[in-house]
Amino acid sequence: MRKSLKGLVMALSSIMLPGTGSAEDYIQVGNLVDFTGASSTVGKPYGQGKMDAMNYINENGGINGKLLDFETFDASYVVPRAIATYKKWVSRKKVVFIQGWGTSDTEALITFVTRDEVPYMSASYSGHLTDPKGLGPDTTKGAPYNFFFGPSYSDGSRALIQWAAKDWADKGGEGKPKYVFMGDNHPFPNAPRAASLSYAEELGFEVLPDIQYSLSPGDFKAQCLTLKESGANYAFLANTSGSSISILNSCDTVGVDVQFMSNIWGYGEDVMAASGTSANGVVWVMGAAKWGDDVPGMETVKAVSAMSDPSVEEYRAVHYIRGVCSVFFMKEAMEWADENGGLTGPNIKEGFYQRKDWVPAGMEGVCPKATWTADDHRGNTLVYIYRGQVTGDTSGSNIASLMKDGIIGMAKVGESDIPRRPEWLGQ
Amino acid sequence: MSGSEMLPCGDFRTSYKADSTIFSTKWIRMSAVLTIVGCLFIPFIFDLYVLNLMIQIAYLGIAALGLNILVGFTGQISLGHSAFFGVGAFASAYMNNQWGIPVFLAIPLAGLWTTAAGMIVGIPAGRIKGLYLAIATLAGQIIIQDFFSRAGWFTGGAYGALAEPVTIFGYVFDTDERFFYIALFYLVIMYVLGTNLMRTRDGRAFIAVRDHYLSAEIMGVNLTKYRIMSFGISSFYAGVGGALFAHYLGFVSVESFDLLLSIQFLSMIIIGGLGSVSGALLGTVFMVLLPEVMEFGVSLLATTTWGDIPAITEGLAYIKEMSIGLAIVLFLIFEPEGLAHRWSLIKSYWKLYPFSY
Numbered sequence: 001m002r003k004s005l006k007g008l009v010m011a012l013s014s015i016m017l018p019g020t021g022s023a024e025d026y027i028q029v030g031n032l033v034d035f036t037g038a039s040s041t042v043g044k045p046y047g048q049g050k051m052d053a054m055n056y057i058n059e060n061g062g063i064n065g066k067l068l069d070f071e072t073f074d075a076s077y078v079v080p081r082a083i084a085t086y087k088k089w090v091s092r093k094k095v096v097f098i099q100g101w102g103t104s105d106t107e108a109l110i111t112f113v114t115r116d117e118v119p120y121m122s123a124s125y126s127g128h129l130t131d132p133k134g135l136g137p138d139t140t141k142g143a144p145y146n147f148f149f150g151p152s153y154s155d156g157s158r159a160l161i162q163w164a165a166k167d168w169a170d171k172g173g174e175g176k177p178k179y180v181f182m183g184d185n186h187p188f189p190n191a192p193r194a195a196s197l198s199y200a201e202e203l204g205f206e207v208l209p210d211i212q213y214s215l216s217p218g219d220f221k222a223q224c225l226t227l228k229e230s231g232a233n234y235a236f237l238a239n240t241s242g243s244s245i246s247i248l249n250s251c252d253t254v255g256v257d258v259q260f261m262s263n264i265w266g267y268g269e270d271v272m273a274a275s276g277t278s279a280n281g282v283v284w285v286m287g288a289a290k291w292g293d294d295v296p297g298m299e300t301v302k303a304v305s306a307m308s309d310p311s312v313e314e315y316r317a318v319h320y321i322r323g324v325c326s327v328f329f330m331k332e333a334m335e336w337a338d339e340n341g342g343l344t345g346p347n348i349k350e351g352f353y354q355r356k357d358w359v360p361a362g363m364e365g366v367c368p369k370a371t372w373t374a375d376d377h378r379g380n381t382l383v384y385i386y387r388g389q390v391t392g393d394t395s396g397s398n399i400a401s402l403m404k405d406g407i408i409g410m411a412k413v414g415e416s417d418i419p420r421r422p423e424w425l426g427q
Numbered sequence: 428m429s430g431s432e433m434l435p436c437g438d439f440r441t442s443y444k445a446d447s448t449i450f451s452t453k454w455i456r457m458s459a460v461l462t463i464v465g466c467l468f469i470p471f472i473f474d475l476y477v478l479n480l481m482i483q484i485a486y487l488g489i490a491a492l493g494l495n496i497l498v499g500f501t502g503q504i505s506l507g508h509s510a511f512f513g514v515g516a517f518a519s520a521y522m523n524n525q526w527g528i529p530v531f532l533a534i535p536l537a538g539l540w541t542t543a544a545g546m547i548v549g550i551p552a553g554r555i556k557g558l559y560l561a562i563a564t565l566a567g568q569i570i571i572q573d574f575f576s577r578a579g580w581f582t583g584g585a586y587g588a589l590a591e592p593v594t595i596f597g598y599v600f601d602t603d604e605r606f607f608y609i610a611l612f613y614l615v616i617m618y619v620l621g622t623n624l625m626r627t628r629d630g631r632a633f634i635a636v637r638d639h640y641l642s643a644e645i646m647g648v649n650l651t652k653y654r655i656m657s658f659g660i661s662s663f664y665a666g667v668g669g670a671l672f673a674h675y676l677g678f679v680s681v682e683s684f685d686l687l688l689s690i691q692f693l694s695m696i697i698i699g700g701l702g703s704v705s706g707a708l709l710g711t712v713f714m715v716l717l718p719e720v721m722e723f724g725v726s727l728l729a730t731t732t733w734g735d736i737p738a739i740t741e742g743l744a745y746i747k748e749m750s751i752g753l754a755i756v757l758f759l760i761f762e763p764e765g766l767a768h769r770w771s772l773i774k775s776y777w778k779l780y781p782f783s784y
Binding site for chain 1: 475602680682719
């Protein structure tokens with residue numbers, strides 16, 4: 001009862017007196033997640049990764065001794081709620097950093113974070129967020145306060161095309177390989193489209209007309225028949241995982257013989273478990289190491305995971321690990337800011353520019369190296385390419401045991417460092 | 428629907444002018460003006476969070492009134508309102524970016540563009556009604572939404588379009604405090620226009636079409652003309668609301684204008700009260716504030732001892748979402764005529780106190 005009264009009084013006073021209570025020793029951070037909305041399949045592991053990582057930092061010395069006071073808000077992928085919460089954070093909580101989520105909230109907030117000078121780290125890796133000063137050929141206005149950790153959607157598709165070209169040569173394929181771009185007509189799948197098609201042409205692919213399939217899962221046998229008739233060798237899947245599950249199943253039924261390649265949000269352990277052998281052999285973009293890899297930083301990731309799972313039995317998806325990485329980059333940028341003029345938005349932004357080929361301490365081998373500069377926010381250009389393997393029946397068991405039994409698995413088949421061509425900035 | 432039949436006993440109107448007056452007493456007129464004047468001080472009192480909610484209420488409220496003119500007053504149905512909202516947003520940004528038309532002019536012009544789009548989509552309304560019209564407008568929603576993502580020249584395609592802030596004589600309305608006045612200005616203008624529309628010949632024709640289209644036609648009301656006109660006016664409101672939304676955010680993305688938003692507009696007017704100008708605003712206030720109130724309730728719960736129970740803390744997000752749905756259902760059961768009706772009941776209770784009969 002005591003606690004409830006005290007809590008009530010505190011909560012009430014927080015409405016009456018906006019902006020009070022933020023002590024010097026706390027760093028105010030907003031954490032926007034999607035646990036219940038349209039993108040929650042991948043939003044849950046990513047958001048949990050961010051929360052665990054921030055709790056881990058608080059329990060291990062904080063930012064030079066200062067603790068992160070972070071507030072997590074589930075905006076359910078609804079833009080007005082994200083904006084209202086953003087305004088609340090800026091005016092009452094006085095946040096100096098926001099860990100954001102997907103395409104919708106990130107793009108709606110670009111103008112606001114620029115004006116309010118709040119660095120915003122998103123899980124949207126859209127190419128046009130990489131141009132802080134508007135120097136790219138097609139950029140109309142820069143996004144100076146937007147950061148993301150991961151290969152941009154465009155760079156991810158370029159890496160896959162590089163891999164496909166090499167694969168074609170290795171297999172001794174004759175003539176021009178045929179490439180097809182598949183996705184919904186929607187901002188997220190469309191983001192890498194132009195980059196992907198022009199790069200495929202550049203590397204000598206024959207580019208076939210796009211095949212459209214919806215972001216929401218459904219029966220895609222018609223699309224798979226089109227794909228089969230087109231004679232494509234490589235097909236890029238631009239949608240998210242739910243839709244991938246459907247199309248892989250449909251195409252397996254129809255009997256399509258094509259090498260599928262998927263974007264970063266379109267494939268993972270969940271797709272392998274749900275699609276079973278239909279999902280075997282898909283090649284996709286990874287932004288970080290996978291759970292349980294034998295790399296030095298995995299110990300830290302395990303300790304982070306123990307924050308919400310003390311038994312350390314849970315399996316963490318690839319998206320979880322990218323969430324952890326994005327928080328650790330924020331941590332070190334904040335540490336620099338703290339030592340160089342104080343924890344303000346512009347200083348933390350400056351903190352991102354301080355290092356080249358940067359891997360946060362404790363994350364070696366987990367997060368690929370990243371470099372941000374004042375003119376170029378293409379932080380991560382080193383793309384890991386993995387291939388999924390499904391060897392048997394996946395029904396009726398969970399991801400952790402499927403991985404342990406080796407029914408599903410993934411192996412690195414290559415990596416490529418995408419050059420920072422000036423004409424690719426912001427695309 | 429509400430209003431005239433709620434007149435107290437002894438209040439006889441002897442002229443048409445008195446019958447169609449907006450403010451029935453001097454006191455009501457005074458308080459309306461005072462409320463608007465009071466609103467001018469809001470940016471000095473409240474912080475960004477509250478301002479943002481009020482700005483949301485303003486641009487959504489304008490669009491909701493448009494839909495109420497179509498659904499509540501003319502008795503048509505539209506599932507494509509959010510697409511028109513989007514047309515306004517993109518058109519305003521486009522005219523400003525490509526043709527250099529100042530934003531404060533681009534906003535009403537975007538309303539006119541949307542009117543044209545709405546009248547085209549509304550053409551089937553001349554021939555079909557009810558569920559069939561609902562599906563026809565749904566088709567409009569899908570076609571326009573697809574157009575948004577394909578027409579890169581107009582919307583910027585996947586990258587979206589930038590929208591500059593409103594500038595009047597070099598003064599930039601780029602902060603929430605400043606934009607609030609723009610939003611308030613349009614809200615007042617559009618609601619005054621909406622109220623007056625219902626006092627005109629055209630407004631009465633809309634109501635006649637809604638109440639009994641056969642009788643209306645026999646009386647000389649051109650059904651096709653008024654149905655399409657209603658679509659046009661409704662779209663004008665959506666367009667202005669959408670343009671305000673665009674210039675407030677500074678950025679328009681194709682993603683914002685989906686079917687769900689259309690449904691939300693419908694729920695705003697159903698909760699507020701079909702066929703009521705003030706109902707559109709009340710419904711918008713309800714729909715915008717409900718998630719915030721729930722969020723606050725949930726955070727309050729988390730600070731109490733209940734917040735220590737894992738099942739509750741983990742389920743809080745779901746409790747919040749479910750209670751929003753529940754609130755809407757309860758509303759429809761206990762107040763099917765909407766908030767506007769409830770408001771007039773409260774008013775008459777006090778007016779007639781203690782001898783209500």
